[in-house]
Amino acid sequence: MNLRRTLMKAGQMVSLCAATVVLLELSVFLGPASAQEDVASAIRRYKEREFSTGYYEEYEAKPLHLRPMVGVSAVKTRPFPYTSTGAQIRVRTRLADSHRAIKFYENLKCEFCHMRETKDIHTVIANLTCRQCHGGEPIASIDHFYSPLNPIRKQAYVCAKCHEGATASFADYVVHEPEAGSSTTRTSFPSLYYSYWFMLCLLGVTLAFFVPHTMMVIVRELFKKKGKGREEASDAH
Amino acid sequence: MRIKRFGKLERVFHLFLMLSFLIQAATGFSRLFFPTSWGKQLARFFGGYETSLLIHQTVGLLMMAGFVVHTLWLCSRINWKNLRMSFFGPDSLIPNFQDARHLLQRMLWFFGLGSPPKLDRWAYWEKFDYWAVYWGLPLLAITGVMLMYPLTTTRVLPGWTLNIAALLHRAEALLAVSYIFLVHFFIGHFRPFSFPMNEAMFSGSVPLEEAMEEKPAWVERLKKEGKLELASPKPPSRRYRIVYFLFGYTALACGVYLLINGIAYSRYIRLH
Numbered sequence: 001m002n003l004r005r006t007l008m009k010a011g012q013m014v015s016l017c018a019a020t021v022v023l024l025e026l027s028v029f030l031g032p033a034s035a036q037e038d039v040a041s042a043i044r045r046y047k048e049r050e051f052s053t054g055y056y057e058e059y060e061a062k063p064l065h066l067r068p069m070v071g072v073s074a075v076k077t078r079p080f081p082y083t084s085t086g087a088q089i090r091v092r093t094r095l096a097d098s099h100r101a102i103k104f105y106e107n108l109k110c111e112f113c114h115m116r117e118t119k120d121i122h123t124v125i126a127n128l129t130c131r132q133c134h135g136g137e138p139i140a141s142i143d144h145f146y147s148p149l150n151p152i153r154k155q156a157y158v159c160a161k162c163h164e165g166a167t168a169s170f171a172d173y174v175v176h177e178p179e180a181g182s183s184t185t186r187t188s189f190p191s192l193y194y195s196y197w198f199m200l201c202l203l204g205v206t207l208a209f210f211v212p213h214t215m216m217v218i219v220r221e222l223f224k225k226k227g228k229g230r231e232e233a234s235d236a237h
Numbered sequence: 238m239r240i241k242r243f244g245k246l247e248r249v250f251h252l253f254l255m256l257s258f259l260i261q262a263a264t265g266f267s268r269l270f271f272p273t274s275w276g277k278q279l280a281r282f283f284g285g286y287e288t289s290l291l292i293h294q295t296v297g298l299l300m301m302a303g304f305v306v307h308t309l310w311l312c313s314r315i316n317w318k319n320l321r322m323s324f325f326g327p328d329s330l331i332p333n334f335q336d337a338r339h340l341l342q343r344m345l346w347f348f349g350l351g352s353p354p355k356l357d358r359w360a361y362w363e364k365f366d367y368w369a370v371y372w373g374l375p376l377l378a379i380t381g382v383m384l385m386y387p388l389t390t391t392r393v394l395p396g397w398t399l400n401i402a403a404l405l406h407r408a409e410a411l412l413a414v415s416y417i418f419l420v421h422f423f424i425g426h427f428r429p430f431s432f433p434m435n436e437a438m439f440s441g442s443v444p445l446e447e448a449m450e451e452k453p454a455w456v457e458r459l460k461k462e463g464k465l466e467l468a469s470p471k472p473p474s475r476r477y478r479i480v481y482f483l484f485g486y487t488a489l490a491c492g493v494y495l496l497i498n499g500i501a502y503s504r505y506i507r508l509h
Contacts (some may be wrong), residue, residue, distance in 0.1 A: 012313050019309055023302040118508065124272050125286075154254040165388050172396030173387075180404060180508070195401050196508075199408035206412060213362070214428070216347040221429040 048167075096146070097138035117176045126162075133158050133175075239442040240459065241470050242358075250307055251438050254370070257300045259491055262414050264293040266428040266495055269407060273502045294385055299376045304370075327357040331367070336361035355454040366421060373413045409509055422489060434496040439481035440473035469478060 025190065046163035099105050110130045111118045122128045140147035155171035163170065178185045180196035238483025243251075263279065265291045283289035316323040324331055339354035340361050346353045359367075381404040383390045387399055425435045430451065437443045445465075449456050461467045473481075 015318050016310060020302060025306055027298045027302065037438045075414065163388070167388065167391060170388055170391040170396050172391070173399045174397050177400055189397070191401055192404060195404055197407070199412070202410065202417070203412045206416060207419070207429060210362075210416065214420050214423045217424065220347055
């Protein structure tokens with residue numbers, strides 16, 4: 001009986017060690033396996049090319065499910081969102097010069113108007129300047145047909161400068177993240193909004209319960225007579 | 238006389254989690270707080286912004302491996318002949334109605350109403366400590382792997398999921414860090430009952446009087462089953478105690494250092 005238990009224990013230990021080794025190996029040797037996939041099939045390769053360049057056989061469009069859930073909530077979409085005069089243009093995302101008709105444009109800095117856009121990881125930590133992605137003057141609107149930042153070619157023209165192998169799907173990452181907790185984000189990027197509030201509530205509830213709980217334990221134990229519990233325990237037995 | 242509380246492997250798991258968690262917290266903070274001077278200092282300690290990421294990723298993979306190994310070990314501990322006892326018995330870590338009752342009783346006791354609950358081997362807050370890792374680590378692991386291999390991830394998922402992954406990773410990490418450094422440390426070491434240190438996780442056993450005071454139902458049960466006198470573990474040697482006191486307080490100091498600086502510099506960073 002005892003021998004059997006010892007054997008079982010030993011068996012458990014051996015299987016644990018084996019599992020650890022397998023996991024470590026998996027984490028080390030996964031790299032080459034994914035590289036070999038490159039020569040797997042010509043069709044797959046062609047599809048990848050389509051995917052990463054954004055050029056499709058018959059039409060130039062992105063698959064619908066890849067659209068990020070971000071839109072400009074304040075802008076009403078109409079068949080012709082432009083008026084006849086440039087000065088009254090409200091939707092600036094489809095112009096060859098997105099800053100067209102802005103007064104004293106030469107004297108302005110990007111962050112005067114685009115404050116929020118200068119506060120994300122790409123600018124604060126990677127230290128990128130606006131022009132490194134948006135290009136020189138005139139800065140084309142991101143939805144303009146020839147803009148390097150047009151979603152049909154953004155991944156190849158802009159993202160891939162640093163992120164080698166960037167695909168159209170990869171480029172759907174929202175570089176200029178909206179303020180996650182704000183009410184406008186609820187319509188423009190709902191999943192970000194809800195995950196932010198969910199995590200904040202989780203943090204709030206956990207700490208709001210456990211911090212006072214711990215404090216009460218400390219206070220209560222401070223006022224308890226030392227050894228009182230022990231006496232009671234020994235009385236009971 | 239002492240009662241055995243943690244096995245050797247359990248203590249090794251805790252030690253592993255302790256070390257890896259501290260490294261993850263420090264390297265993670267060095268990146269989160271990189272725009273501030275403190276974050277830059279911290280990153281310099283780990284060899285820079287990129288190197289601290291490398292450390293973070295490697296230790297993260299090790300943690301995932303540890304998580305899987307621990308889960309396998311947990312499954313190997315299930316007594317298949319007596320599943321009910323194994324899952325809902327007093328030695329099980331699975332929360333049950335008893336815990337809810339204990340919680341209520343203890344809340345009342347905080348305000349001087351009634352007597353403290355007769356806790357068994359695992360108190361409800363200890364069970365929470367244990368299962369918190371089971372929700373936190375998988376969430377951190379999944380979002381971490383997504384951010385680690387963004388190109389592979391975006392082959393399957395659209396790119397904006399990386400925004401969500403980054404947000405979830407940071408928020409969950411902050412939750413874990415603030416819970417461990419505020420609640421876990423204080424309930425483990427700073428409340429009058431266990432000050433200066435709760436040694437059970439390092440020595441593996443607790444003195445009988447201490448257990449009687451804190452976990453009366455456990456001692457009673459052991460007495461009834463006649464297991465109390467069977468194996469009384471030796472008290473930890475003086476040298477070992479010095480080692481784990483030093484180690485524990487070093488870990489504690491690191492945690493408090495991260496927490497205080499994190500709070501002080503939190504207004505200069507953004508969560509997302």
